[in-house]
Amino acid sequence: MKNLLLLGDEAIAQAALDAGLSGMYAYPGTPSTEIMEYIQSSKTASDRNVHREWSANEKTAMEAALGMSYCGKRAMVAMKHVGLNVAADPFINSAMTGVNGGLIVVSADDPSMHSSQNEQDSRFYGKFANVPCFEPSDQQEAYEMIFDAFELSEKYKLPVLFRITTRLAHSRASVTTCEQLPEKKLSLPSDPVQFVLLPSIARRKYKSLLESYEKLKYDIRITRYNIFRDGTKRDMGIIACGIAYNYLMENIRDSVKEFPVLKISAYPFPKDLVQDITGRCKSVLVLEEGAPMVEESLRGILDDGIKIYGRLDGTVPRDGELNPSLVARSLGMKTSYGRGIPSLVKNRPPSFCKGCGHSDVFNALIEALKSYSSGSVFSDIGCYTLGALPPYSSINSCVDMGASVTMAVGAADAGLFPSVCVIGDSTFTHSGMTGLLDAVVKRSSVTIIISDNSTTGMTGGQDSHATGRLVSICRGLGVDAGHIRELTPLRKNHEENVRILKKEFEFRGVSVIIAARECIQTATKRKRTESSNR
Amino acid sequence: MKNDIIISGVGGQGIISIAATIGLAAVANSLYLKQSEVHGMSQRGGDVQSHFRLSDKPVASDLIPYGKADLIISVEPMESLRYLPWLSKDGWIVTNSTPMINIPDYPPIEDILSEIRKIKNSVIIDADSIAREIGSARAGNIVILGAASPFIAMSYSSLEDALRSLFGKKGEEILELNLKALKAGREHSIRA
Numbered sequence: 261m262k263n264l265l266l267l268g269d270e271a272i273a274q275a276a277l278d279a280g281l282s283g284m285y286a287y288p289g290t291p292s293t294e295i296m297e298y299i300q301s302s303k304t305a306s307d308r309n310v311h312r313e314w315s316a317n318e319k320t321a322m323e324a325a326l327g328m329s330y331c332g333k334r335a336m337v338a339m340k341h342v343g344l345n346v347a348a349d350p351f352i353n354s355a356m357t358g359v360n361g362g363l364i365v366v367s368a369d370d371p372s373m374h375s376s377q378n379e380q381d382s383r384f385y386g387k388f389a390n391v392p393c394f395e396p397s398d399q400q401e402a403y404e405m406i407f408d409a410f411e412l413s414e415k416y417k418l419p420v421l422f423r424i425t426t427r428l429a430h431s432r433a434s435v436t437t438c439e440q441l442p443e444k445k446l447s448l449p450s451d452p453v454q455f456v457l458l459p460s461i462a463r464r465k466y467k468s469l470l471e472s473y474e475k476l477k478y479d480i481r482i483t484r485y486n487i488f489r490d491g492t493k494r495d496m497g498i499i500a501c502g503i504a505y506n507y508l509m510e511n512i513r514d515s516v517k518e519f520p521v522l523k524i525s526a527y528p529f530p531k532d533l534v535q536d537i538t539g540r541c542k543s544v545l546v547l548e549e550g551a552p553m554v555e556e557s558l559r560g561i562l563d564d565g566i567k568i569y570g571r572l573d574g575t576v577p578r579d580g581e582l583n584p585s586l587v588a589r590s591l592g593m594k595t596s597y598g599r600g601i602p603s604l605v606k607n608r609p610p611s612f613c614k615g616c617g618h619s620d621v622f623n624a625l626i627e628a629l630k631s632y633s634s635g636s637v638f639s640d641i642g643c644y645t646l647g648a649l650p651p652y653s654s655i656n657s658c659v660d661m662g663a664s665v666t667m668a669v670g671a672a673d674a675g676l677f678p679s680v681c682v683i684g685d686s687t688f689t690h691s692g693m694t695g696l697l698d699a700v701v702k703r704s705s706v707t708i709i710i711s712d713n714s715t716t717g718m719t720g721g722q723d724s725h726a727t728g729r730l731v732s733i734c735r736g737l738g739v740d741a742g743h744i745r746e747l748t749p750l751r752k753n754h755e756e757n758v759r760i761l762k763k764e765f766e767f768r769g770v771s772v773i774i775a776a777r778e779c780i781q782t783a784t785k786r787k788r789t790e791s792s793n794r
Numbered sequence: 795m796k797n798d799i800i801i802s803g804v805g806g807q808g809i810i811s812i813a814a815t816i817g818l819a820a821v822a823n824s825l826y827l828k829q830s831e832v833h834g835m836s837q838r839g840g841d842v843q844s845h846f847r848l849s850d851k852p853v854a855s856d857l858i859p860y861g862k863a864d865l866i867i868s869v870e871p872m873e874s875l876r877y878l879p880w881l882s883k884d885g886w887i888v889t890n891s892t893p894m895i896n897i898p899d900y901p902p903i904e905d906i907l908s909e910i911r912k913i914k915n916s917v918i919i920d921a922d923s924i925a926r927e928i929g930s931a932r933a934g935n936i937v938i939l940g941a942a943s944p945f946i947a948m949s950y951s952s953l954e955d956a957l958r959s960l961f962g963k964k965g966e967e968i969l970e971l972n973l974k975a976l977k978a979g980r981e982h983s984i985r986a
Contacts (some may be wrong), residue, residue, distance in 0.1 A: 265821050290834030375834035431830040431856035432817060503856070510855035584859040596861030598885075599878040602909045604901040606872070608804065610840035611896060643838065719834065 266435045268428035269294035271399040272338075272366060275406035277304050280441040282333035282361070283311035285321035287690065288719035289340030290375035291429035292368035296338060297722075308443065314716075316725050317661070317690040318343035322350040322365065329363040329419075330455060332447035334410055338366040341382050346661065346691070348385070351419070355389040356465050357455045358417035361444050362410035366422040368429050371550050371581035375718075377641070377660070379579065381550035386421040386527055390473040392482060393421040393527040395502035399433040401485070401525065407438070408481040415479070416472045417454075425549050427581065428503050477530040485525040488536040491518045496569075497541035499524060499534070501554055504547035507587040524554065534558065543567035545575065545590060549582050609649055617777035618644045620749035620757075621711045622652045625682070627754075628761035629654075636676055640664035640692070642684035643717040643779075655682060662691025668706045669699045678707055678765040685712040685726035693733060699770045700738040707764050708772045711749070713779035721782040734772045743771035750777065797848040797947040798858045800877045803869035804894045805832075805842045808935035811960070812867060813844045815939060818956035819948050820848050830856045839896050841873055848947060867942040869921070869935050870894045871906045878913075886915040888942040888983065890934060892922040917941055919982045925975055933975035940979025950980065 266274060273295045276284065284305075286296040299305045299312045311328065315321035318339040328335035339347060344367045351365060367382035386393030394409055396402035402424065409420040453461055476482055491497075497520040500508045505523045512519055522537050537544055543566060546555040555570040569575040569590070576582070576590045585595045612619045621644070625637070639645060639655035640663065647655045657667055664681040665688075672679035683692050688710050699706050710730060716722040726733070734744050745764060747757050757775070764771040778786075799816070803809045813829050820827040831844040847853045860879050866887045868874030874889040881887070887910060893903050910916050921937040936957070943950055954973060961969040 263821070265817055265827075294833070374832070427830055427856045430833050431828055432813075433828045433853075433856075434821060434826070506854045506856065510859065513854065583857045584855040588859065595859065596882075597879055598861040598863070598881040598883075599913075601878055602875050604872075604905055604909060605875045606897060606899050606901065608839075608841040608873075608897055610805065610838040613806075613838060646838065718838075 261439070262437045264435050264437060265432055266399055267294055267430060267432050268396070268399050268402055268424055269368070269430070270298045271403045271435045272406060272422070272424070273298035273302070274435070274437060275403040276336045276364070277302060277310065278437055278440045279407050279410050280334050280443045281310055281336055282443045283325060283328035283335040284338070285311070285315050285325040285335065286338040287315050287318050287321055287343060288716045288722045289343050289368070290719055291370060291426045292338045292340045292343070292366060293719045293722070294429070295366060304440070314722055314725070318347040319350060322347035322354070325363060326350060326354050326359070329359040329361040330449065331361065333361040333444045335361060336364045336366065338368070340376065341367050341369040341380050342376060342378065342660065343367070344382055344385055351385065352389045353457060354419045355391045355469055356457055356462055358465070359413055359419055360417070360447070360449045360454075362413035363419040364406065364409050364413065364422050365419055366424065369423060369425045369550055371425055374426055377658070379550065381553060382421065382423045383527060383550065383553050386423070389421070390469050391418050391421055392476050393423055394485070395423045395525050395527070396428065397503050397505040397523070397525055398428070399431070399435050402428065403435050403437065405485065408484075412479060412481045416476060418472060423502070425503055425581065473528060477528050482526040482529070486523065486529050486533055488522045488533065489520070490540070491520040493518050493520065494541055496543045496545055497522065497537035499537060499544060499546045499554060501525070501548040503549050504582055504587070507582050507584045508547055510584040511588045511591055511593055538566050541566075543569060546570035547576065547582065547587060547590070610646060611649070612643070612646055613780055615780045616643070617713055617749040617775070617779070618647065618711050619652070620751060620754070620777070621682070621709065621775045622647045622654050624749065624754055624757040624761060625680070625709070626652065626654050628758045628765065629680070632678060632765070636671070636678055637680045637682060638664040638667040638671065639681070640683040640687045642687050643713070644682055644684055644711050647682065661687055662695055665692045665695035665708060666698065668708070669695060669702070669704045672704045672706050677705065679705065680765070681706060681708045683708065683710055684717070685710055685714065685730060686716040686724040688730070689724070689726040689733070693737060696734065696739070696770070696772070697737050703769055705768045706770055707761070708770070710772060710774045712774055712776040713782075714776070715779045715782045717779045717781065721779060721785065730774050739770055739772050743767060743769065745771065745773045747773065747775050748777055749775045795850045795947055797865070798863045799846040799848070799865045799867060799946070800858065800863050800880055801844040801846060801867045802873040802877055803842060803935075804873065804896065805838055805840050807869040807894065809842060809844055809869060812935050812939045813846055815953060815956045815960055816846060816848070816946065818959055819952040822952055822955060823948055825850060825948070826853050828853045828856045841876060843877060865942060865945045867938060869938050871903065871910060871918070872901065875906065875909055881913070884915065886917070886945045887913050888917045888938065888945065890921040890938055891918045892920060892934075917983050917986050919979065919986060921979065924978050924982060928971065928974045928978055930971040930975060933971055936972050936975040937979035940976035941983035943976070943980050944983060
């Protein structure tokens with residue numbers, strides 16, 4: 261037993277290692293990145309040689325983790341919430357095949373969209389796939405839940421969804437660890453067709469999945485995290501899910517005996533648990549981070565039961581993350597707003613680092629596009645999305661990983677000329693390659709600019725699968741060698757780079773421009789490590 | 795005892811090192827703590843903050859409620875003002891006076907400093923110059939931590955010990971510079 265000061269992400273990683281993890285799979289994405297990073301820097305993981313390399317994207321990560329589980333070993337896969345969209349196909353179907361070794365799927369939601377395109381609530385995926393879902397309220401609980409999640413996964417032969425949100429992922433607290441369990445030995449599934457989802461087998465498996473989902477509600481590994489504690493009040497009870505429980509406790513610490521509180525941190529849960537509150541109280545306040553999932557299911561479509569307060573009636577804002585002051589307000593308590601922010605304080609949006617190669621790419625692009633009408637640049641997800649902000653204001657889309665390539669293709673289909681795409685190297689190997697193949701097969705008239713900084717920059721500089729492989733990937737996909745142009749985005753090359761861009765815009769076919777210069781953050785880090793090693 | 799602290803600055807100014815130092819000291823003092831920080835997109839030159847909660851009892855919320863912060867430690871002057879809604883009536887601001895100008899509409903620094911001076915409990919020090927004087931321009935964040943140390947509910951020596959375990963691995967020279975930075979900040983703050 262040790263006391264460690266850990267981020268929520270790190271508590272999950274440490275717990276998985278202590279629970280006998282054999283393989284960790286992930287693609288970087290805020291706020292989930294630190295789970296894999298912790299395992300990569302862990303001595304335990306390196307001593308045991310736990311698998312800990314990044315995957316090309318969340319789908320390949322999920323599938324590789326399922327393969328590890330097939331062999332009877334414990335595996336974990338981690339991603340940000342939108343990554344689960346990418347991995348949705350294997351995730352939903354892994355509930356149908358079931359697992360062999362314990363399998364945990366961590367999805368880190370980002371309510372208030374600190375670093376994301378939406379604030380989707382991953383708990384819906386648990387229900388959608390009919391698998392158990394854990395939602396820890398704090399770092400210690402996250403640590404302990406991982407052990408239960410692995411056991412539950414192996415008992416019911418199901419993957420387990422593990423939903424966290426930004427504030428837990430990126431908040432540090434002291435965590436008490438338990439003794440380490442050994443890794444599982446390699447053993448294949450006893451049923452040789454367990455993983456064969458032919459319709460005849462899938463129909464049988466789906467029936468047993470639905471049965472398991474009902475049984476789960478009463479399993480101790482779920483019920484121990486859903487706790488009702490009665491209070492003296494009868495006018496209102498409170499249901500608090502996941503991290504919302506902390507914000508509630510912050511406000512009622514001194515009057516905790518008064519409020520009947522149902523803390524929910526694991527799904528699915530049975531009706532009688534909710535009836536503990538609804539049977540006693542005239543009304544109920546539902547506090548949950550993300551979407552009003554529990555609140556909606558309590559209300560039902562008729563909403564003619566007891567009075568319910570929550571996000572749907574405006575007691576709590578419909579969108580955005582919770583905080584202790586919002587929860588105080590929903591409880592009718594006084595909040596103590598300090599002073600207002602003086603009007604002279606200006607917004608400070610994120611911006612390119614000084615000397616960033618992406619800014620030279622945009623400077624060249626802006627000039628090369630001067631003679632065309634605007635609105636023709638599709639972009640993607642990464643540091644270069646900052647090209648949307650002044651002074652560049654030069655991209656017209658940022659939708660999902662890889663969409664820049666395929667949207668440019670679709671726009672070219674519609675007759676847009678030129679149709680230009682700006683995508684990063686890691687995003688390209690995540691989900692851009694298949695779109696480029698579409699373009700090659702259709703001979704689309706598109707210019708694909710891969711702004712290659714040889715890293716996954718926005719998430720803090722993780723290795724990129726694309727490094728050193730871009731030219732051969734593009735050639736392999738069938739791009740004409742004469743239209744794969746390599747350039748170095750530096751101010752001194754500006755005129756030359758503008759000329760190359762203009763020339764390729766005019767080419768009626770697929771051209772790829774690889775603008776390669778190492779991210780200055782990773783370059784600095786690399787030089788520092790090299791000099792300290794010397 | 796409770797000590798709610800907001801640490802603020804611009805991505806890349808080293809506020810996570812300040813938080814890590816206080817965190818290590820808290821663990822050594824067997825105090826409860828929760829410390830929420832910003833990773834990801836805003837790190838790229840945007841405004842960043844860390845909510846740091848220290849107590850002798852378990853801490854519930856990872857975030858500080860409005861109006862409850864005892865202290866704002868800021869590595870950048872304009873950023874110290876962004877968190878005034880969290881500062882309690884008797885709370886302190888300890889801030890660097892050197893602006894980080896990476897936006898086109900940064901207000902005149904004199905206006906910012908006079909706005910900070912309106913808060914009755916404020917300490918403004920030129921951490922960048924102090925850091926340069928002691929020979930480590932990069933230790934401005936630790937100078938600020940030193941300046942804030944009289945308002946942190948832990949002994950000064952426990953902060954020194956935390957620096958030792960944080961920077962010890964990086965060699966004697968870097969550790970000494972940081973200890974000197976902490977001390978210089980504290981002395982300037984007590985004088986101010």
